[in-house]
Amino acid sequence: MFNIFPRKLVLREAENKLENLSHAERVVYWTIVLTPLWWVLGVQTLLYPGVGLYLLAYDFHVDKLVKRSLPLCNWMWLLLSLAVLWTNIQGLSSMSFNPMKSAATVVTLLKGYFLVFACLTIPFWHRVRLSVVTRAVAWMTAGYLVSLGIQLIILFGTGPQPALMPPLAKAIPGDKLSLMVKFAVFQPFCGLPLARTELYTADPPILGACALLCFFICFGEIDKYLRKYALSGCTATLIIAQSRLAWTCFPIVLLAVICFRKASARQGFLWFSTLICFICALVGMEVSELLDKPMETFNGARADSSKDRALVVAATLAAWKESPWIGWGIVERTVTWGNGAFELPLGTFSTYAQILYLHGVLGFTFFAIAALTTLWFLWGPALRGKRTAQRAFASLIAMYMLCQATNLSWMIVYFWFYFLWLGTILAEAYPQYVSSWQELSRNNGIKS
Template identity: 55%
Template sequence: MLEFKPISNQSESKSVAKPFAERVVYWTILLTPLWWVLGLQTIVYPVVSAFLLIAGLNLDKLIKKSLPVCNWAWLGMTLAALWTNIFGLESIGFDPLKTAATFFTLFKGYFMIFGCMTLPFWHRIKVQTIVRAVSWMSASYLILLTIQLLILFGLGPQDHFLPPLARLIPGEKTSLMVKFAEIQPFFGIPLPRTDLYTADPPILGVCGLLCFFMCLSETNQRLRKFALTGSFVGLIISQSRLAWVCFPLVWIIIYCFRSGLARQAYLWVISLTSLFAAGLSLSIKDFIALPLSTFNNARADSSKDREFIVNATIDAWKESPWLGWGIVEKTASWGNGVFVLPLGTFSSYAQVLYIHGIFGFIFFILALVSTLCSFWKPAIQGNPICQRAFGCLVALYLLIHATNLTWMAIYFWFFFIWLGAVLSEVQQQQPNVTQWGDLGVRSWE
């Protein structure tokens, strides 16, 4: 009989000093509230990952320790984006401010993802160390949320403020603002909403979902409960409809792996959808349209704005389909010019087509698919951590249809280090289900 049981090597791991890179990653995650208050998140995380990547760069490691295909795919996406960026910047004469903003976006986006996923292959960074730091950070959601709600209901809505150190960072300041909870309508009901350590509430929904499934591996039961509660509350108060839908989806994916239905999952989905639609005398299109309409009506204005910007982005891409525009150059306005947003503000897929064209889009899809496929085999073989990682990646790929990956990746940079650490430990193991317990917390008997 197959059974999960905790491994008892915690006292031994505590007595061994953590390597330098592991300590840096641990404390950088743990001090997230500090970076948020100082307004340094967009600087600290990519700089830390780049510093550790350079510090661990060694020709011997490159030769003897091969990186997974997905790591090279993200590096390929970085280089493809750089190439198209240069073409776009050349068309405007390499304006200094635009050039700096474009390269910094690339640095804290695709390059940071590549760096974070590569760090565990060049440094000793254990999965459980990342999980412990994320658990403490997730638990802190409860403290900050309590403070924000007390301020909201006790003193009323408060103005956002820009931390002093954030003023020294060039570029736009919106993502650096420290914001307080506020009341926003949801299905016409006024409810509190906040973004905590992120720049936008939907990003908090993504972080809450990813942190929840990462923290399932926490061995300290009390901390685990606080971390899961904090992650779930963050997910709920973000009012991110798509994140809410993706949360049970991840559970379904995990269940399919554990029940042996993963290979037949798509058949079950199609069959059940057809059955329900037939039972209600609806076409497949109408069956999908009904919940989608309810989903969009929850925040009708937001849904319409997103749809408008995405459609305008696709229209702009059609003017330069192969290499894109290289930079964000155009905007879309509506409401008699009251609302103006840059093209590519929402969907990552539309943004990649618009900025990098079909050329960059091919590299982007290769990076997404290769990363997902890296976890398929160990997940099928019974690795519980890889099953969660696979489910989280599927959810993330759906979520980036609504929010740009290059904008929000900075706020869950630890997720990519976790992915790299899982792949690194899988690579070190023999393909034997009796050894999957070394990945974090579980073992098979």
């Protein structure tokens, strides 16, 4: 029987207790574990980029860049950040100076693609072990059970509650809507009113993406009891988030991981695909027609939401065509429907449409190269049988699929630890890029 868990889960007691944490590991560990506190205070969008910048600058040496460099995927995320900055400056220069708008743009940049670069790079410059990140995420997701339980008790006991403005959120520039502490509500799904929440995130689909990615991170937790509660928390959160695309991606990730480890699974997938094509040819039907009915069910589960997304994406792409090469830099337009009853900024849905609209072909090219090179650097260790790399590769594909429905630059700050997890996997797979001091402290157990 196929087992997705690692074969050797019994490690040394010292490793199980995560002793001798480095400074970077302590910062990362407590930042992740205390996620509910940052959510209640309303400081998430500034704290996580601040942690990334701090760890990049902490004990920085030029030798870390000159002698060991970094994998190409890290540099591509940095170049993407610079391209985004340049297009943002172009967009801001076309309007009168607005200090709040400029500050909000800088915050958006730091908590977006630059945060990906920082999280991928930190494990190459500091000792940040995979087990430490996994343990922190496991504790955080096990806490999902408590947070969801409290929210459901409030919902069924007193009914839906209004959102609260955290005490420190007012000091953060930009839109305050994503900083609100919101409670569970009833929303229709397939015509039935069901409980739905966004928990520590700004939107339920983002919570679904977090739960999906955390599920495969927590598979690496070596404490079986903590792993059980963490996976239960991820599953419950994935269900209550009601993210249809996250539900669809979940079996796809499982299938991808199985295909890495079982030749029979790869052959079975090919035979199944061949059979589907043969049946379609036999009855004179195209494969797209065969998928129409499932897509109708998928869109019909929350029909209004699907129509709204399609409308906003279409308007976003239409605006991009007016400035195709460098985009508009900043969001200045909105789209309305329902006789003006509904209004959303362009680029609200779909990462790919948003990048084209804001940063044009230039930004989209850097994004595509960064995304593909990250997959490529994970592909090698995954083929060599490294199980964490296999889960990382499969979950990264799922994340790219999730980007079709929600902006990645908006989601990154809520699962920044996922990219840190990817960075630890890359650092273990490519030790030639690891800084000499980090390598020495890893081998000798020195606190860096």
